[in-house]
Amino acid sequence: MTTLIYWFRNDLRLADNPALVEACLNASHLLPIYIHLPRAQSLHALGFPREDRHRHAFLRESLDDLRMQLRDLGSDLAEYDGEPAEVLAQLAKTACADVVYCERVEAPEEMYQSQQIQERGILLKEFWQSSMLTLESLPFTAQDMPDMFTQFRKEIERAGLKFSIPVAAPMSIPPLPLCSDALPRAVDRQVTSSAHGFLGGERNASAHLKQYLARRLPDSYKETRNQLIGKDYSSKFSPWLALGCLSARTIAAELAEYERCHGANDGTYWLWFELLWRDYFRFLHLKYGRRLYQEKGLTETSLVQGHSQQFDHWRTGSTGELLVDAGMRELLKTGYLSNRMRQIVASYWIYDLQGDWHLGAAWFESQLIDYDVYSNQGNWLYLAGRGTDPRGGRRFNIAKQAQDHDPRGEYQRLWL
Known part of the structure; x- marks a missing residue:
């Protein structure tokens, strides 16, 4: 026994x-x-x-x-x-x-x-x-993986790797221990419903993936992924991926079947491309470990200490920069933010307000329903120029971002 x-x-x-x-x-x-x-x-x-x-x-x-x-x-x-x-x-x-x-x-x-x-x-x-590719399938060891994502991607593609085959759910679960009735239980807790519009759980994740593919939304993904309003402009897989209600391998396998039926295109490739970014941040943790969590990241650059009042203005959407404020209010109200807006508001905090990237990452951890420890740390390091990219950080021109992605101010009006 x-x-x-x-x-x-x-x-x-x-x-x-x-x-x-x-x-x-x-x-x-x-x-x-x-x-x-x-x-x-x-x-x-x-x-x-x-x-x-x-x-x-x-x-x-x-x-x-x-x-x-x-x-x-x-x-x-x-x-x-x-x-x-x-x-x-x-x-x-x-x-x-x-x-x-x-x-x-x-x-x-x-x-x-x-x-x-x-x-x-x-x-x-x-x-x-939790990754799309298994460690054993990689064409390099974790310690030898390329630091730059582009080189990492090229080596993966050169090796002909797409994803590892997902395993089926168990047909049965062994019975509970005989003493399970005597085991202590956690106290039930009341949880306030949120306004993000997602429902947690594996069955809801599977239903979302099924409808996304049935409506042929992968075909338009690359063209629409930087939009700011609505549900269908991007895949919205991330909340379920973050808690593991849905695996990256399952998505990739379903995407491969979709390509077999409907043909591959820029949109299907770009969905796989984003899943590969997710893997990249995971494998970086195997290479650099706790160094990714130092305040200086992988660099020797001194940390900028932002003022707490500036941080409060940023996190509550009260900076006076309308696009940034709209994004931060969406995050505060719903627990979700588009990838484009995440980059915009993070860049504004780091470069325009001279804020501590570490503090921005902590706020995202607090709020995002799709918080993922690997991706959150990796993205903030990348934007702050404290990760593996030798080109330094990525600063966004907020006025240009507003013109490119919200030219009529619809997103700003929605949240402000």
């Missing part, structure tokens, strides 16, 4: 979840859990929440969907509050569990959690499974 714990992290799905499949194969009893971390309720030094209401609402929907799917297979999802090492130590003892299976997350806080768990004497098996 082998009792295992499956700890869901940023992989809230059954399909294409190799770690979960492996746990199911090796367990006679399996306890699926999710741990709500204390940091989610904590405040930043400037007083704003580490994770705000929009993120909480989307997570709640995603966990509820996962629980219903597990119950359909005769299992369940137990939720707990606390530090993972403490929660898992207690559960392992109570449930007589031998091993904890989970997704591998190569970011400082998550790596520290894993270290603490192992120091408690708990056997932890982590699986790298």
